[in-house]
Amino acid sequence: MLLDELPEFGHTNLEALRQLIEDEVVTICRTQGTVLYPVNFMLVGAMNPCPCGYFGDPLKECSCSPTQVSRYRKPISGPMLDRTDIFVEVPRVDYEKRPAPSNGESSAVVWRRVQAARDIQQHSFSDTAILNNAEMGPNEVDQLCEVEDSVQSLIQAAVQQMQLSDRDGVEFIR
DSSP: OEEESGGGGOHHHHHHHHHHHHHOEEEEEETTEEEEEEOOOOOEEEOOSSSSSOTTOSSSOOOOOHHHHHHHHTTSOHHHHHTOOOOOOOOOOOGGGSOOOOOOOOHHHHHHHHHHHHHHHHHHTTTSSOOSGGGOOHHHHHHHOOOOHHHHHHHHHHHHHTTOOGGGTGGGGO
């Protein structure tokens, strides 16, 4: 599910989506009864850094006050941000510095790589009810994912340098 201009959906709607992400179930209540439906989706949100779109831009000055920026971002709660796995900032790119277009890989090549990854997942999860990596919890990560000592040292250094905590998802990489 893609939500463009994420803050425009409002705090109440975004919190309802957060609850769906957590519970993985939607409840429909009517006078005749209550029905539960399973929910499993990937939420992708896009937004500008501020209402005018230029907060932090190196070439054009932002016309928003700090209050406007804060009000714009307010609908996205801390718990919603905690459940966000990837943040990507897309800065302005000068036209002259853009990479030249390339043909890239064909869809067939990408499909084969995706299929190979799915085959590995299917084999890894053959004795479980899990279908893909996204459904793994800390126990499954501990059981199925071996971390080499050199990688563990790198993780430990990153945790210390970046002052990460369990709330940042560190418990999944111990």
